[in-house]
Amino acid sequence: MKNRSLALICTLLLLLSLTGCRKGTDGSMTIAEQYGLAYAPVQVMRVLGLIEKRVPDAQVNWDQVGNTAAIREAMIAGHVDIGFGAIPPFLIGYEHGMSWRISSGVSQAPVGLITTDSEINTIADLGSKDTIALPQPGSIQHMLLSMEAQKLLGTADALDSNILTMSHPDGYQALISNSITAHFTSPPYIFREQGLAGARMILSGEEAFGAPFTFIVGYATEEFHEKEPELYEAFTSALQEAIDLITEDPTEAAALLADVYELEPSVIEAYLREEGMIFSSEILGMEHFGSFMYEQGYLEDIPVARELLVWE
Amino acid sequence: MIPMVSMREISFSYTDAQTSVSVLEKVSLTVLPGEFVCILGNSGCGKSTLLRVLAGFEQYHEGLLLIEDRRVSSPSMDRIMIFQEFDQLFPWKTVYENMLFPLKKRYPKMSALELKGYIESYLERAGMLSHKDKYPHELSGGMKQRAALARALAIRPKVLLMDEPFASLDPKSRSAQQRLVIELWKETDTSVVFVTHDVGEAIILSDTLYTMDESNGGRLQRYDNPLQRPRQCSMEGFDTFSSMIHRTYD
Amino acid sequence: MNKRPRRTIEHVLWIASFLLLWELIVSTGFVSELILPSLLDILRALVDDLVGGTLLLRIGVSLALVFGGMILGTLFALILSIVSYLFPLLASGVEVLTSIAHPLPGIALLPLVILWFGTGTLSIFFIVIHAVLWPMVINFNAGFSSVNRTFLDIGRNYEYGRWGLIIHVLIPSSWSYMVAGLRIAWARSWRAVISAEMVFGVIGLYGGLGWYIFNKRVFMDTSGMYAGLLVLIIIGLVIEDILFKRIERRVKHSNGGAQ
Numbered sequence: 001m002k003n004r005s006l007a008l009i010c011t012l013l014l015l016l017s018l019t020g021c022r023k024g025t026d027g028s029m030t031i032a033e034q035y036g037l038a039y040a041p042v043q044v045m046r047v048l049g050l051i052e053k054r055v056p057d058a059q060v061n062w063d064q065v066g067n068t069a070a071i072r073e074a075m076i077a078g079h080v081d082i083g084f085g086a087i088p089p090f091l092i093g094y095e096h097g098m099s100w101r102i103s104s105g106v107s108q109a110p111v112g113l114i115t116t117d118s119e120i121n122t123i124a125d126l127g128s129k130d131t132i133a134l135p136q137p138g139s140i141q142h143m144l145l146s147m148e149a150q151k152l153l154g155t156a157d158a159l160d161s162n163i164l165t166m167s168h169p170d171g172y173q174a175l176i177s178n179s180i181t182a183h184f185t186s187p188p189y190i191f192r193e194q195g196l197a198g199a200r201m202i203l204s205g206e207e208a209f210g211a212p213f214t215f216i217v218g219y220a221t222e223e224f225h226e227k228e229p230e231l232y233e234a235f236t237s238a239l240q241e242a243i244d245l246i247t248e249d250p251t252e253a254a255a256l257l258a259d260v261y262e263l264e265p266s267v268i269e270a271y272l273r274e275e276g277m278i279f280s281s282e283i284l285g286m287e288h289f290g291s292f293m294y295e296q297g298y299l300e301d302i303p304v305a306r307e308l309l310v311w312e
Numbered sequence: 313m314i315p316m317v318s319m320r321e322i323s324f325s326y327t328d329a330q331t332s333v334s335v336l337e338k339v340s341l342t343v344l345p346g347e348f349v350c351i352l353g354n355s356g357c358g359k360s361t362l363l364r365v366l367a368g369f370e371q372y373h374e375g376l377l378l379i380e381d382r383r384v385s386s387p388s389m390d391r392i393m394i395f396q397e398f399d400q401l402f403p404w405k406t407v408y409e410n411m412l413f414p415l416k417k418r419y420p421k422m423s424a425l426e427l428k429g430y431i432e433s434y435l436e437r438a439g440m441l442s443h444k445d446k447y448p449h450e451l452s453g454g455m456k457q458r459a460a461l462a463r464a465l466a467i468r469p470k471v472l473l474m475d476e477p478f479a480s481l482d483p484k485s486r487s488a489q490q491r492l493v494i495e496l497w498k499e500t501d502t503s504v505v506f507v508t509h510d511v512g513e514a515i516i517l518s519d520t521l522y523t524m525d526e527s528n529g530g531r532l533q534r535y536d537n538p539l540q541r542p543r544q545c546s547m548e549g550f551d552t553f554s555s556m557i558h559r560t561y562d
Numbered sequence: 563m564n565k566r567p568r569r570t571i572e573h574v575l576w577i578a579s580f581l582l583l584w585e586l587i588v589s590t591g592f593v594s595e596l597i598l599p600s601l602l603d604i605l606r607a608l609v610d611d612l613v614g615g616t617l618l619l620r621i622g623v624s625l626a627l628v629f630g631g632m633i634l635g636t637l638f639a640l641i642l643s644i645v646s647y648l649f650p651l652l653a654s655g656v657e658v659l660t661s662i663a664h665p666l667p668g669i670a671l672l673p674l675v676i677l678w679f680g681t682g683t684l685s686i687f688f689i690v691i692h693a694v695l696w697p698m699v700i701n702f703n704a705g706f707s708s709v710n711r712t713f714l715d716i717g718r719n720y721e722y723g724r725w726g727l728i729i730h731v732l733i734p735s736s737w738s739y740m741v742a743g744l745r746i747a748w749a750r751s752w753r754a755v756i757s758a759e760m761v762f763g764v765i766g767l768y769g770g771l772g773w774y775i776f777n778k779r780v781f782m783d784t785s786g787m788y789a790g791l792l793v794l795i796i797i798g799l800v801i802e803d804i805l806f807k808r809i810e811r812r813v814k815h816s817n818g819g820a821q
Contacts, residue, residue: 068780069779069780069782072782076594076596076597077597089780092780092781092782093782096596096782096783096784097594097595097596098596098782136776136780137777137780137781138780138781139780165776170673170676173673173676173677174676177676177677179676179677179679298781367715367719368718369715369718369719386718387715387718387719387721388719388721389719389720389721391719392719393715393716393719395712395715395716397712399710399712399713400712400713400716402713402716402731402734402735403735404734404735404737404813413720413730414720417720417721
């Protein structure tokens, strides 16, 4: 009996402690870092200490988080103040009551559907046995595929039963071993996969979307934005500096990123200079994603005005 | 008359990788049809081994084993063994099912209904009819032995081999079982080879009694039982015969 | 005898107090409902998906995968164990194979399995078979080697050959070992199926309960996620505490008390 009561009290304390470690009032910030070429400004910002340059006594923590869902959960729990990802997962989180907004665009990037099957030229050629790997349902890749499915096949969820959930590296392996038909992927895997024998891109993100759109944006929680205005300011201007550096001097940026990505600087530079790799704080395509997701039932309400979704 | 069992100078030893222990050396035994033979011996003298050789569970190295006039070397339903262990009914079958499975093999031509009547008649004689749908774990040790006896006799073997089947029972149910064995044996023409270390039991049951001498390779010494049936310990001549056996046996 | 109802009452009281504590924490508002939704919301999500949604299908898919895998895995295990029983040379091979494969968590094999079998249901099925096969082989072997020698003698006495002995004596006297193995196999394969689907799911028709939970997660339907967990708990309780306990009681005596 005694032991059980003790266990109960411990459980209670543990649960309360989950809520007790909110960040953002002590001059420190935590950023969830993800890897991938489209996140290059984030890595540049870290390597050059661009936030610390602006607020010298700032304590900046970098957490590695696996995927968008995990970033959202960490931000809800108050462990992470700033995260990066695509617009659709952001809108899903916003609708479910997360107090967060987009603070800046990070990059546009070529994304697309790659196949090694010579019989397949458009998504209309995919049969019920064909499989498409993408990071997760509700991801930007899933939404882009749904947009094209709606245009070409009449319904947005026409290909949902063909989808397999895989991280980009797993999807790359699976495509090589022919255990999937197609892979909806992003840089640098999209570049590598196009170099494979017989591999072709049968759908680009821009074709599906109908216009250029921002691939990666940065999000910040309301709590952090309110309580640490100085750090927040430092973050946005540091991000802008990193974006400018990559845009103006890809060679230097590639040299900075070589250790992070464990690739030759020349390879990184070539990737950075690929057509469609655009680093910019602009936020493109949010309204279109919002209305499409609402029409297709991925969101229950039409997203609110842009002013309420973006800081400032 | 052709003997039912003729064992001629059979030798047997247990062998493993390193050692070989000789248990039987040129042992001979003859059992007539319908004869009740008891083999008396101390534990470990090889009498169980003799029975296992008779049943065909163990392969003898030398000699000859005939049932009627056929040479045998593997187990068959002509020679059914009853073990000392209470657990000789399959625990995953009821008493009835335990009888059914060998009998179906033994009498393939009997219909299900005929088999049922046949099995029930044996269960009744063994006093087990009311327990026929019970599982072995619901029975006492004596009941299990009675069921095993009913099963063995229903097969109508030529020879019934019994390896101290009542050694683990209390004296009262022990003598009840002995009476039952005699009663059921009399109704058949089955020969019985009954192994025991109890002189009294051997005298009560046997037509012919053998003592087994382990110091002499399990050689058997024969005694004809002079007492009239039915027998009991208090009858005239019992003590005389008993002390004669004891003199040679101990 | 009267210990049992008292335990049950205690259990119910504990569950009630956990639920009460839950609601208490929710009602303080300290914890975001995205982390800890109220019980009513969870129940509503559960009922919604049970009635109108695909939850039953998801449960069916997961259970079908596990039970199908358990049947096939048990069959393979039986074959391996019989082969080991009949041929001592092969027995040591099976033994080596088992000790290599048994400790490997199925989920760790997933990347390899994808390379061999591609993706989707077949791969998950393979993982289930892996989860079932080895504990069953171990238990069948234990059952076969602990069979009462007298039963084998009796079987021979009734003129059963090798196969007759295996079918009529060896296998039935191993029932309790088989059930113990199945219990382990169930626990392993159920966990394997759920986690494989969560790591790596299938959208659409053939996704199971793990996929359901994963999908709720990515679309941030926290109540739905908890509803899925609730279903996991209920299925686990029903199978482990009700089904297996009953079967175990039935086979308790099947090997003559030998353990």
